[in-house]
Amino acid sequence: MKKVSLVLIIAMLVTVIAACSSNSNSPGSNQPSNEPGTASPNPSADPVTLKIVYKDEGTANPVSVKFFETLEKALKEDEGLNVKFELVDLAQGSYAENLNLLLLGGTIPDIIYFQGGDQQISEQGLLEDLTPYIEQSKYVKDIIEPHNATRMASYPYLLWIKPLASKTPVVRADWLNAMDSSKALLADPTIDNYYAFFKELVEKKPGGDKPGYALTAAGDIAEINFIFNSAFGLDTTWLKKEDGTYEYSKVSQNEKEKLAFYNKLYNEGLLDPQFITKQWDTKEDAFYKGDAAVITGTAGKIIDLYDGRMKELNGDGANLVVLPPAKGVAQGFGATDVTKESRGLAISSQSKHKDAAFQVFDYLASPKGQMLDRLGFENEHYTVADGQIELNDKYYSEWYARFWEPLEMKSETPLKTPLLGEPGTSSLQAAADFYTEDNNFIIPEQYIANWDAMNNLYKEYATDFITGKKNLSEFDKFVEAWNAAGGTDITKYANENIK
Incomplete structure (x- = not known):
């Protein structure tokens, strides 16, 4: 009887643990199942597919395709995170309108870029509260700007780490x-x-x-x-x-x-x-x-x-x-509106891969992730010589960060040339000079x-x-x-x- 009871107890524990593991990352879960960046899928296993919809970042844009392919390799090499990005294309026209049609039609990607129209989606419980992910992050929490923190406190569904820029x-x-x-x-x-x-x-x-x-x-x-x-x-x-x-x-x-x-x-x-x-x-x-x-x-x-x-x-x-x-x-x-981000990236509450999605966000806030996101492709947008990064004309005329742009970029290799040209620098200075809160x-x-x-x-x-x-x-x-x-x-x- 004791042996039977012990076997029964072990079986019940296995069932409970399996159920908890299954539910920890179930659609609609408001908590991450593990600290972002601390546990990753086995890089030798089949990749996790992350669907992403992002204005101007579709399959018809060869630079976008190359960026996400390069990001896949970097995540696997640096983080042991084996993911495959699937870019979701939208029809030409109003991005906000076409995105809402996609979401309300039942197609909800794992990662979603919003440029308006997000509030009605969040009110339906379709967007993940990012607060616990940020609190447990390795890198994101250290590059959040004060205005980001203010906005996230009242509306924790969109993340957009960029300088204040009118x-x-x-x-x-x-x-x-x-x-x-x-x-x-x-x-x-x-x-x-x-x-x-x-x-x-x-x-x-x-x-x-x-x-x-x-x-x-x-x-x-x-x-x-x-x-x-x-x-x-x-x-x-x-x-x-x-x-x-x-x-x-x-x-x-x-x-x-x-x-x-x-x-x-x-x-x-x-x-x-x-x-x-x-x-x-x-x-x-x-x-x-x-x-x-x-x-x-x-x-x-x-x-x-x-x-x-x-x-x-x-x-x-x-x-x-x-x-x-x-x-x-x-x-x-x-x-400047500080109630919420007017645009930004969200994670679907219905995603089965929320931890992996946020780990992508967190990696792009790391020094290595910032190298890719902010600087582009080596020998195409910049070169490294004598231990310094030199940006070229193609960088200034073509490249832009798809994710995060904290005011201070922490690079493992120092920059020889500035991130912004004269017009970009003077425009940011003008925006800062005339900054007021709404x-x-x-x-x-x-x-x-x-x-x-x-x-x-x-x-x-x-x-x-x-x-x-x-x-x-x-x-x-x-x-x-x-x-x-x-x-x-x-x-x-x-x-x-x-x-």
């Missing part, structure tokens, strides 16, 4: 130098001086028959707002009125004045008449071809990429110059549907005001419609919760 406007140096109005603009970038600069660009056409217009954007006015919002006093999401209460900036008189200015630019042919239908690629193409003189780009590496491509197509004299934000009621590139908040779940409808209402009215389909005398009608769509309730909530 969008900054740029123009070709040769065109800037050819304008009489450029000195006044750089010395005192008032709204009027910006207007005069735009007007002279279109009238003088320094590119022969170009530019056709001074300014373009991708799909809406959000990018243009980085230049002008603060000048019109739109320097926070919620504006404090004289009576001490708050109103939403987009229904304020300041907004009306700004839209009147944009309407003026549109009517005089200074703003791209097709800005509403432009995508990011057609916007950039218009800039490189000279159809547009000024665009905005994310400060830092993206500005360097613009600079490299512009010089490649138009010569070294077409190097880019970062323009200052317009000055008026205030000056800046807009307040007073917005994460919209409560009960208001989200209304909030989306209210924002769509604003976009519709704003576009019609700018293009002249609606007269700005109807702005009060828009405010009434916005309040009726939920604005009254959300404004009450704001006044009760903004400290």
Whole structure:
């Protein structure tokens, strides 16, 4: 009997241990099954397949394919992690919309890059809380920036370790130098001086028959707002009125004045008449071809990429110059949202390989991982000579970090050349010089549907005001419609919760 009992007990223990092991990494589990980086799949076993969907990183991009193939080899050699990345391609068009269609259709990759639209997915429990993974990480916890920590504390589903970088406007140096109005603009970038600069660009056409217009954007006015919002006093999401209460900036008189200015630019042919239908690629193409003189780009590496491509197509004299934000009621590139990451990488709560997915994140935060992510491929984007890394022109014109860019890069080999060129460096400095925090908040779940409808209402009215389909005398009608769509309730909530 004792032998039978002992066998029975052992069998029960084996069953329990097996069940616990199975459940520790089951879909929807909120805890990692082991400390990231401390336990890995057997490198000699079949690889773990990690599906990843990431804007611009599809199978049609040979650099992306090579990056993830190189990352697979590095993970196996350095971490003993045997993974195979499967890049998920999306259709052309709006990335956020196409991604939501993919996710809501039931295809949920292990690693997901979001650029909007993540909140409704996280509220369905489809995104993993990354807090315990970060706490147990080897490397990620040491490169988190203060603003990352603030955002993760309130919304722990997206990770995006990058410098604080607003969008900054740029123009070709040769065109800037050819304008009489450029000195006044750089010395005192008032709204009027910006207007005069735009007007002279279109009238003088320094590119022969170009530019056709001074300014373009991708799909809406959000990018243009980085230049002008603060000048019109739109320097926070919620504006404090004289009576001490708050109103939403987009229904304020300041907004009306700004839209009147944009309407003026549109009517005089200074703003791209097709800005509403432009995508990011057609916007950039218009800039490189000279159809547009000024665009905005994310400060830092993206500005360097613009600079490299512009010089490649138009010569070294077409190097880019970062323009200052317009000055008026205030000056800046807009307040920075610290409630949550506006974009970033997430891990699906439904993934069967969450630990492996985060171990990828953690490796890319290590010195060896940073070498690949930040510098590209040896002998293609950089060379090592005399114990130093020297970056080449291809690095500056092509390479960008797909994952993490902490302010301080810890490299096992010292850098001889800087990570950023002059335009990228000056754009980051400008963004830092004008940094302020926003007073917005994460919209409560009960208001989200209304909030989306209210924002769509604003976009519709704003576009019609700018293009002249609606007269700005109807702005009060828009405010009434916005309040009726939920604005009254959300404004009450704001006044009760903004400290």
